[in-house]
Amino acid sequence: MASTSLPEPLLSPLNLNSTKLSHPFPNGRRLSFVHAPRSVPVRCGIGAALTSTTTKAARVSPMLRTLAANPTFVSGVLAWALAQSVKVFLNFFVERRWDLGMLFTSGGMPSSHSALCTGLTASVGLCHGVGDSLFAVCLGFSLIVMYDAIGVRRHAGMQAEVLNKIVEDLFQGHPISQRKLKVLLGHTPLQVIAGALLGIFVACVCCRGIATV
Numbered sequence: 001m002a003s004t005s006l007p008e009p010l011l012s013p014l015n016l017n018s019t020k021l022s023h024p025f026p027n028g029r030r031l032s033f034v035h036a037p038r039s040v041p042v043r044c045g046i047g048a049a050l051t052s053t054t055t056k057a058a059r060v061s062p063m064l065r066t067l068a069a070n071p072t073f074v075s076g077v078l079a080w081a082l083a084q085s086v087k088v089f090l091n092f093f094v095e096r097r098w099d100l101g102m103l104f105t106s107g108g109m110p111s112s113h114s115a116l117c118t119g120l121t122a123s124v125g126l127c128h129g130v131g132d133s134l135f136a137v138c139l140g141f142s143l144i145v146m147y148d149a150i151g152v153r154r155h156a157g158m159q160a161e162v163l164n165k166i167v168e169d170l171f172q173g174h175p176i177s178q179r180k181l182k183v184l185l186g187h188t189p190l191q192v193i194a195g196a197l198l199g200i201f202v203a204c205v206c207c208r209g210i211a212t213v
Helices: 046-051 056-060 062-068 071-095 100-104 112-128 133-150 152-170 189-206
Strands: 020-024 030-034
Touching: 062 071, 071 100, 071 112, 071 189, 112 133, 112 189, 133 152, 133 189
Parallel strands: none
Antiparallel strands: 020 030
16 A cells, blocks of 8 residues: 655744745645734843842742742732832931831832822833733723722721811810821822832833843
8 A cells, every 4th residue: 555645834833923824735726824922021120130149048949039020010019019118208208207117017108009000001112012911901991999999998088087177176185086087098198109200210221121022
């Protein structure tokens, strides 16, 4: 029984770098399809610089090294940390005392929530492009967080301030009057805008030099 050999073009390797591939069949027909590769960010910003630093933690946990190479992760965390640190210094200039508890509190200038969200969103836009669906998800998430900071959380803090005053007047001398509700919860529009600008600036610095191929 004679063996049937396939045409030579079918045996040749595919050229995946081309945008349009085609191979002839024995009956003369051709099959064509379009290859549309997804853009991949080339990391050469702060995230890539962090990966070049050899630390004990990076050797122990490869996940830490991977996170340090992710410019989106670095942008979000760094924007949040800077916003919280600025709160400590601004509080010192106003009250003339250091309060390290401000590093972990909500409210105040600037908004760390807004800085975190806009840092993530701007980083995704710079690394993957604004046409990526992930950018739309991050943008919607950021707008919801900032709207909540100005609206619900801010008014909850205002209500807490009024309740503290009522309890202090009605139950003066009672132990319940010593319990105070937290007032510093939300943000003013200026605080939210400042946090958003800080997040965008940090993302631009962390993603500087990143190109999509």
